[in-house]
Amino acid sequence: MSDERPDGVESYEHPAGGWDALKAVAKTLKHQQIVAQGSATLLKANQPEGFDCPGCAWPDPKHTSSFEFCENGAKAITWESTARRVAPEFFGEHTVSELWEWTDHKLEDQGRLTHPLKYDSATDKYEAIDWDDAFNLIGAELNKLVSPDEAEFYTSGRASNEAAFLYQLFVRAYGTNNFPDCSNMCHEATSVGLPLSLGVGKGTVTLEDFDRADAIFSFGHNPGTNHPRMMTTLHEASRRGVPIVVFNPLKERALERFAAPQNPVEMVTLSSTRIASAYHQVRTGGDLAALKGLMKLIFERDAADLAAGGEGVLDRAFIAEHTVGIDGLKEDLAKASWADILGVSGLTMEALNSAVDVYLNARNVILCYGMGITQHANGTANVQQLANFLMLRGNVGRPGAGLCPLRGHSNVQGDRTVGITEIPNKALIDGMERAFGFRPSDKKGHNAIESIEAIAAGRSKALICLGGNLAVAMSDPDVTFEAMRKLDLAVHIATKLNRSHLLTAKTSIILPCLGRTDLDTQASGPQAVTVEDSMSMVHASRGFLKPPSEFLKSEPAIIAGIAKATLGARYGIDWNGLVANYDRIRDKIEVVFPDFHEFNSRVRGRGGFRLDVPASYRVWKTASGKANFLVAPGLDEDPRLKNPTTLVLTTLRSHDQYNTTVYGLDDRYRGIFGRRDVIFMNSRDLAERGLRDGDRIDIRSAAGDGSGKTVIGFTAVEYNIPAGSVAGYYPEMNAVIALDHYDRKSGTPSYKGVPVVIAKSGIQAAA
Numbered sequence: 001m002s003d004e005r006p007d008g009v010e011s012y013e014h015p016a017g018g019w020d021a022l023k024a025v026a027k028t029l030k031h032q033q034i035v036a037q038g039s040a041t042l043l044k045a046n047q048p049e050g051f052d053c054p055g056c057a058w059p060d061p062k063h064t065s066s067f068e069f070c071e072n073g074a075k076a077i078t079w080e081s082t083a084r085r086v087a088p089e090f091f092g093e094h095t096v097s098e099l100w101e102w103t104d105h106k107l108e109d110q111g112r113l114t115h116p117l118k119y120d121s122a123t124d125k126y127e128a129i130d131w132d133d134a135f136n137l138i139g140a141e142l143n144k145l146v147s148p149d150e151a152e153f154y155t156s157g158r159a160s161n162e163a164a165f166l167y168q169l170f171v172r173a174y175g176t177n178n179f180p181d182c183s184n185m186c187h188e189a190t191s192v193g194l195p196l197s198l199g200v201g202k203g204t205v206t207l208e209d210f211d212r213a214d215a216i217f218s219f220g221h222n223p224g225t226n227h228p229r230m231m232t233t234l235h236e237a238s239r240r241g242v243p244i245v246v247f248n249p250l251k252e253r254a255l256e257r258f259a260a261p262q263n264p265v266e267m268v269t270l271s272s273t274r275i276a277s278a279y280h281q282v283r284t285g286g287d288l289a290a291l292k293g294l295m296k297l298i299f300e301r302d303a304a305d306l307a308a309g310g311e312g313v314l315d316r317a318f319i320a321e322h323t324v325g326i327d328g329l330k331e332d333l334a335k336a337s338w339a340d341i342l343g344v345s346g347l348t349m350e351a352l353n354s355a356v357d358v359y360l361n362a363r364n365v366i367l368c369y370g371m372g373i374t375q376h377a378n379g380t381a382n383v384q385q386l387a388n389f390l391m392l393r394g395n396v397g398r399p400g401a402g403l404c405p406l407r408g409h410s411n412v413q414g415d416r417t418v419g420i421t422e423i424p425n426k427a428l429i430d431g432m433e434r435a436f437g438f439r440p441s442d443k444k445g446h447n448a449i450e451s452i453e454a455i456a457a458g459r460s461k462a463l464i465c466l467g468g469n470l471a472v473a474m475s476d477p478d479v480t481f482e483a484m485r486k487l488d489l490a491v492h493i494a495t496k497l498n499r500s501h502l503l504t505a506k507t508s509i510i511l512p513c514l515g516r517t518d519l520d521t522q523a524s525g526p527q528a529v530t531v532e533d534s535m536s537m538v539h540a541s542r543g544f545l546k547p548p549s550e551f552l553k554s555e556p557a558i559i560a561g562i563a564k565a566t567l568g569a570r571y572g573i574d575w576n577g578l579v580a581n582y583d584r585i586r587d588k589i590e591v592v593f594p595d596f597h598e599f600n601s602r603v604r605g606r607g608g609f610r611l612d613v614p615a616s617y618r619v620w621k622t623a624s625g626k627a628n629f630l631v632a633p634g635l636d637e638d639p640r641l642k643n644p645t646t647l648v649l650t651t652l653r654s655h656d657q658y659n660t661t662v663y664g665l666d667d668r669y670r671g672i673f674g675r676r677d678v679i680f681m682n683s684r685d686l687a688e689r690g691l692r693d694g695d696r697i698d699i700r701s702a703a704g705d706g707s708g709k710t711v712i713g714f715t716a717v718e719y720n721i722p723a724g725s726v727a728g729y730y731p732e733m734n735a736v737i738a739l740d741h742y743d744r745k746s747g748t749p750s751y752k753g754v755p756v757v758i759a760k761s762g763i764q765a766a767a
């Protein structure tokens with residue numbers, strides 16, 4: 001690498017966290033013009049009487065009441081509680097066509113939406129509309145459809161349990177199960193894969209388990225950016241001497257070294273703590289091979305130990321009493337050759353052996369994973385192999401051990417729990433009948449990809465979005481954007497303006513809502529909502545800021561407004577009563593889902609309560625009644641990736657974004673400043689293509705229907721990433737991801753395993 005780096009590219013030598021994190025927060029507060037109010041707001045995040053931080057789903061420590069500093073939580077909160085506003089005058093000044101040319105960052109950066117808006121195609125502008133007119137228009141449009149299955153109801157994972165429950169009630173009373181939601185693009189591989197392995201689609205550990213773990217394995221997640229409060233836990237574990245073994249193609253700084261902003265010694269002495277004890281740069285999409293290698297070694301060690309007169313290294317008692325299928329796994333592993341395992345994973349035998357040493361030396365192992373595992377064409381298989389790996393040593397269902405999927409949005413797990421699912425089971429249907437006296441349809445509805453396919457094909461004509469930015473989050477903007485423009489009705493319940501709102505339908509409506517930090521007052525007084533974190537803890541969240549505009553409604557109130565206008569008195573549901581006091585919504589949640597028994601009283605207790613996770617005490621709600629070792633044939637995510645000219649692209653979040661919300665153009669820990677138009681590449685891959693650090697390149701998709709999709713004029717950045725793997729930012733790179741490139745088991749788009757061809761810009765890349 002030459003000393004002269006491309007513009008905005010430097011090497012970042014500091015540990016993650018530390019003073020740079022504090023500086024970044026100060027800058028954000030200033031930009032959002034809330035210096036005075038901002039710090040008070042931050043202090044109320046994740047406190048017993050405060051609001052749940054919308055930043056991530058990592059749980060709150062029960063035993064501390066001190067403010068946990070979190071740079072990206074602070075960004076999420078200040079982004080929402082900004083003093084900036086987009087009032088109707090703003091829309092009077094800008095046509096939709098003009099706004100379309102703005103960046104995603106600039107659109108959201110205008111501030112909070114203040115009024116309900118309706119698009120006027122004659123002027124190409126959004127104009128203010130009365131709430132009741134908006135509701136009546138939506139109701140009339142929905143009632144015009146030939147079948148309720150012609151409408152799609154998207155949910156993004158910030159919605160509270162109360163909002164999500166009311167939404168699914170409305171949609172089921174209306175008559176469809178078309179529930180595309182953000183978890184379809186996120187942890188669906190977990191929700192589909194783990195129930196077959198362990199009988200539950202959620203993580204099995206609690207925060208306390210981390211205090212008792214003897215080793216932590218981390219696959220494909222970047223907590224320094226996406227779950228910063230997890231760094232407190234990893235920092236503590238490392239200082240206790242717990243080995244942390246990381247599998248990630250990129251050397252993420254926070255997984256290498258972290259200076260805890262709450263640790264005065266580290267802050268004053270500019271010292272830091274190492275996080276990973278070993279860092280294995282697996283190739284993108286190489287996790288299945290790596291996991292099979294690890295398990296194959298464990299079986300080899302077991303055989304050797306038995307031959308030497310030992311007891312073996314497997315937990316035989318656990319396997320005999322609690323599992324089925326180990327022989328099938330063993331056979332499958334025997335078929336995998338070492339040459340293939342090492343070739344596909346990109347790891348050495350030594351690396352795999354050292355990871356197995358750590359695993360076998362530890363009594364209790366926790367395994368954490370994120371999108372690097374799930375967002376692949378074989379995401380479900382990946383997740384199931386992680387479960388296999390733990391089960392070999394009984395590392396599930398006892399203290400200090402288990403699986404820890406890092407969830408995305410702060411309530412994405414809760415939304416699923418309270419009924420946002422396109423595949424309702426009998427318990428849900430029975431529960432709804434018990435609570436509301438009608439029996440909803442059990443017909444399978446659409447997930448996120450299916451909803452876009454249905455809209456593109458003209459089979460679905462209406463889309464209602466409870467938050468999010470579906471069009472930008474979804475793969476394949478060529479197909480997705482065009483599909484959205486064909487809709488008869490598009491409704492967005494949102495806090496801020498985004499690109500999805502600009503894909504106007506015949507009737508387009510934006511309904512501005514309160515956010516997590518805002519005070520929510522209904523007929524009975526101020527309300528709290530509830531959320532479920534990624535460790536199944538349910539707790540209350542109370543906003544306290546004066547709402548950004550007097551015209552805003554809460555999400556439950558908006559859903560009730562749409563429901564009344566659409567359904568009238570159907571099934572005698574008391575929409576007004578439910579919204580007047582959210583306790584009544586919770587009473588109904590409890591009737592539908594008995595696991596929420598005494599919901600209102602339990603959630604008022606300090607810290608809330610934990611939902612039942614039977615696998616965490618070794619009760620297996622699977623068809624076999626046991627935990628299942630499941631086999632995933634082969635090693636390769638996708639045979640197309642074998643083509644020697646293709647590179648495997650993974651798409652990442654920068655440190656300065658929240659999904660499609662781009663706070664700023666820096667990605668500090670990766671040394672990128674002021675730009676996002678970069679592709680991280682290995683020096684060998686550059687050389688093989690006659691490219692150098694800083695060259696302008698075009699990226700062309702090489703997958704199925706996606707062939708030919710291109711992103712042009714990006715800059716190649718020489719980076720420490722395995723040869724054959726390249727990385728770029730989400731959502732920019734969604735343009736090269738074909739809609740039909742997804743995990744066939746879970747429907748999760750393969751955002752992290754995209755075959756691409758890269759060549760110097762302007763030169764047509766050869767396939």
Ligand SMILES: Nc1nc2c(c(=O)[nH]1)N[C@H]1C(S)=C(S)[C@@H](COP(=O)(O)OP(=O)(O)OC[C@H]3O[C@@H](n4cnc5c(=O)[nH]c(N)nc54)[C@H](O)[C@@H]3O)O[C@H]1N2
Pocket residue numbers: 055056072186219220221222223225226227247248249250252282283284285286287369370371372373406407408409650651652653654655657658659752
């Ligand atoms: N500040 C902030 N917080 C967030 C979000 C945000 O955008 N910003 N998003 C929220 C949401 S919805 C989610 S789902 C989570 C996402 O949290 P993460 O799962 O951490 O999300 P990604 O940025 O997609 O990072 C994936 C990590 O996987 C690695 N990786 C990529 N491909 C592979 C692979 O093939 N194998 C392996 N082993 N690793 C791979 C990448 O290098 C990266 O470190 O965070 C949530 N929290």
Ligand SMILES: Nc1nc2c(c(=O)[nH]1)N[C@H]1C(S)=C(S)[C@@H](COP(=O)(O)OP(=O)(O)OC[C@H]3O[C@@H](n4cnc5c(=O)[nH]c(N)nc54)[C@H](O)[C@@H]3O)O[C@H]1N2
Pocket residue numbers: 108156157158159182183185186187371375408409466467468469470472473474475493494495496497498513514515516555651652653658659660661730731733734751
């Ligand atoms: N290439 C690629 N694509 C990806 C991913 C990837 O890693 N790579 N990750 C995928 C993942 S994991 C996810 S979860 C999806 C994210 O998909 P979404 O959940 O659809 O997207 P977000 O960017 O989180 O949504 C941001 C918008 O939510 C609205 N909003 C914010 N707060 C609130 C609120 O309190 N209420 C309401 N009603 N609206 C609110 C704002 O208007 C904001 O513009 O993207 C997926 N897409």
Ligand SMILES: [Mo]
Pocket residue numbers: 182185186187407408409
């Ligand atoms: Mo997510």
